[in-house]
Amino acid sequence: MTRKRTNPEPxxxxxxVNESTLKIEVLGPSCDKCDDTFxxxxxVLDELKVKAELVKITDVFEIIDxxxxxxxxxxxxxxxxxxxxxxxxxxxxxxxxxxxx
Numbered sequence: 001m002t003r004k005r006t007n008p009e010p011x012x013x014x015x016x017v018n019e020s021t022l023k024i025e026v027l028g029p030s031c032d033k034c035d036d037t038f039x040x041x042x043x044v045l046d047e048l049k050v051k052a053e054l055v056k057i058t059d060v061f062e063i064i065d066x067x068x069x070x071x072x073x074x075x076x077x078x079x080x081x082x083x084x085x086x087x088x089x090x091x092x093x094x095x096x097x098x099x100x101x
Contacts, residue, residue: 028071
C-alpha cells in the first residue's frame with residue numbers, strides 16, 4: 001500500500017530567505033545594566049526601523065559557552081561587540097551602521 005502525501009507542496013521547496021540580516025544577542029542575568037542594554041538596542045532598532053532578530057540570553061551556562069566573561073554583553077551576527085558595559089545610543093547606532101554596510 002502506498003502512502004498518500006498530505007502536504008501538496010513540493011518536497012524540495014526553496015527555503016525563504018530571512019528578512020532579518022542582523023542577529024543581535026544581549027547576554028546577561030537580567031540585571032539592571034543588562035535590561036538597559038536590551039532596551040537601548042530595541043529603542044535604536046525601532047527608531048531606525050531596522051529589522052533584526054533581537055534575543056535576550058540569561059542562562060549563565062549559555063553565556064559562558066559563547067565566551068562571555070563579563071555582562072552585559074552584546075553579540076551581533078556571532079561577533080562579540082561589547083562586554084562589561086552598557087553601550088550608548090550613539091555606539092549602538094554606529095555598530096548597526098557598520099553591520100549594515
